[in-house]
Amino acid sequence: MLDPIMSPVVVALDVDNERDCIALAERLSPKLCRVKVGKELFTSCGPAIVEKLQLLGFEVFLDLKFHDIPVTTAKAVKAAADLGVWMVNVHASGGIRMLEAAKESLANHQKAPLLIGVTVLTSSTQEELQQLGINRSPAEQVLSLAGMVKGAGLDGVVCSAQEASALKAQNGDDFVLVTPGIRPAGSDNQDQRRVMTPSEAMLAGSHYLVIGRPITKAQDPIAVCNNIIASLAGEAGVAVE
Numbered sequence: 001m002l003d004p005i006m007s008p009v010v011v012a013l014d015v016d017n018e019r020d021c022i023a024l025a026e027r028l029s030p031k032l033c034r035v036k037v038g039k040e041l042f043t044s045c046g047p048a049i050v051e052k053l054q055l056l057g058f059e060v061f062l063d064l065k066f067h068d069i070p071v072t073t074a075k076a077v078k079a080a081a082d083l084g085v086w087m088v089n090v091h092a093s094g095g096i097r098m099l100e101a102a103k104e105s106l107a108n109h110q111k112a113p114l115l116i117g118v119t120v121l122t123s124s125t126q127e128e129l130q131q132l133g134i135n136r137s138p139a140e141q142v143l144s145l146a147g148m149v150k151g152a153g154l155d156g157v158v159c160s161a162q163e164a165s166a167l168k169a170q171n172g173d174d175f176v177l178v179t180p181g182i183r184p185a186g187s188d189n190q191d192q193r194r195v196m197t198p199s200e201a202m203l204a205g206s207h208y209l210v211i212g213r214p215i216t217k218a219q220d221p222i223a224v225c226n227n228i229i230a231s232l233a234g235e236a237g238v239a240v241e
């Protein structure tokens with residue numbers, strides 16, 4: 001079994017009520033994964049759901065992708081840190097002053113969460129970037145935003161695993177790469193576009209794999225979670241006990 005700190009798997013608990021969330025969490029294990037509380041769950045259940053998951057022993061990634069004027073973003077990040085979350089994110093495209101303010105808001109925090117900048121959503125394609133007036137490939141845009149995120153002193157980025165090796169080369173091993181858009185071989189991409197399998201993502205340099213529907217919609221979430229971790233040990237050489 002993976003040490004809890006070693007496990008790269010973060011399960012996205014994308015449900016709209018406490019009962020389903022806790023039922024799912026109780027079938028998972030804090031020894032095998034961390035969990036992510038995103039916009040749907042947080043908007044439905046509020047901050048209390050974070051505490052309930054923490055009481056079950058889980059470290060929580062609060063994925064609210066803050067994107068606002070600097071002062072508002074900074075105060076939201078501080079409020080997230082006060083909930084005791086393990087990781088929190090902001091949109092890199094909020095700009096350098098917003099990123100610096102977010103970082104600064106954690107300066108005196110006793111146990112600051114990892115502060116992560118979202119680059120280009122894993123659902124986005126080059127065509128969609130063009131529609132936004134961005135004439136770069138997703139990878140070029142991710143690298144550009146990641147440079148700004150690092151410059152502002154954040155801990156890392158959310159990106160696609162497809163950009164992980166280039167980001168590692170650009171920013172070194174310690175810059176945290178959080179990669180959603182993870183799809184075990186043969187599973188449906190759904191609305192994701194820049195995807196990779198769990199082992200491919202780890203081999204490319206991802207630190208954390210954010211996985212939602214392939215686990216949460218499975219008949220047996222713990223079995224799928226275990227299979228993914230076993231595939232990492234077998235194919236990507238992730239250390240196991």
Ligand SMILES: O=C(O)c1cc(=O)[nH]c(=O)n1[C@@H]1O[C@H](COP(=O)(O)O)[C@@H](O)[C@H]1O
Nearest residue numbers: 012038063121122158180181210211212213
């Ligand atoms: O920040 C995120 O977590 C995130 C960023 C991103 O670029 N893409 C992305 O899919 N996510 C989140 O990761 C999860 C992926 O879920 P699945 O597509 O079901 O595996 C969802 O909760 C998304 O909100």
